[in-house]
Amino acid sequence: xxxxxxxxxxxxxxxxxxxxxxxxxxxxxxxxxxxxxxxxxxxxxxxxxxxxxxxxxxxxxxxxxxxxxxxxxxxxxxxxxxxxxxxxxxxxxxxxxxxxxxxxxxxxxxxxxxxxxxxxxxxxxxxxxxxxxxxxxxxxxxxxxxxxxxxxxxxxxxxxxxxxxxxxx
Numbered sequence: 001x002x003x004x005x006x007x008x009x010x011x012x013x014x015x016x017x018x019x020x021x022x023x024x025x026x027x028x029x030x031x032x033x034x035x036x037x038x039x040x041x042x043x044x045x046x047x048x049x050x051x052x053x054x055x056x057x058x059x060x061x062x063x064x065x066x067x068x069x070x071x072x073x074x075x076x077x078x079x080x081x082x083x084x085x086x087x088x089x090x091x092x093x094x095x096x097x098x099x100x101x102x103x104x105x106x107x108x109x110x111x112x113x114x115x116x117x118x119x120x121x122x123x124x125x126x127x128x129x130x131x132x133x134x135x136x137x138x139x140x141x142x143x144x145x146x147x148x149x150x151x152x153x154x155x156x157x158x159x160x161x162x163x164x165x166x167x168x169x
Contacts, residue, residue: 015057018080018087021106021113022060024137025052025078031145033161035068044068050163078102078115087113091133102133112136122149122158141165 048066062076078089091100104115113135121129130150147159
């Protein structure tokens with residue numbers, strides 16, 4: 001008798017190492033951000049907080065609140081699709097109407113998750129553009145988030161944020 005590899009059903013999946021990696025993000029965080037609004041404008045600096053919780057061991061839900069744009073908020077969902085062998089998720093922001101869809105991969109060192117997305121161009125001309133959100137685990141209590149857009153000149157980073165885990169007292 002030969003043994004066969006059993007494949008998980010997407011309806012009854014067990015957490016895999018990629019799902020376990022996402023658990024590093026769980027916790028209460030504060031952040032400092034810098035956003036470049038345009039080539040002739042100085043960067044805007046902001047602060048905020050984010051609460052990240054596990055959802056069934058397969059997903060994380062990241063809810064952030066900041067002080068830019070009169071009080072911005074965002075929700076990110078992240079998981080891993082074993083069939084696609086890709087990280088998947090969504091992003092919504094309180095200042096926009098577009099639902100962003102993520103598709104990404106983790107680097108070989110297990111430190112940097114690059115999430116690809118496509119959405120409305122920042123030029124406001126009705127076209128779409130390619131974007132990447134990059135989550136880098138710097139340490140157990142520190143991670144960096146960067147957003148960039150693909151232009152004719154290559155990837156142009158327009159936002160960075162450093163997240164620090166809140167200390168439990």
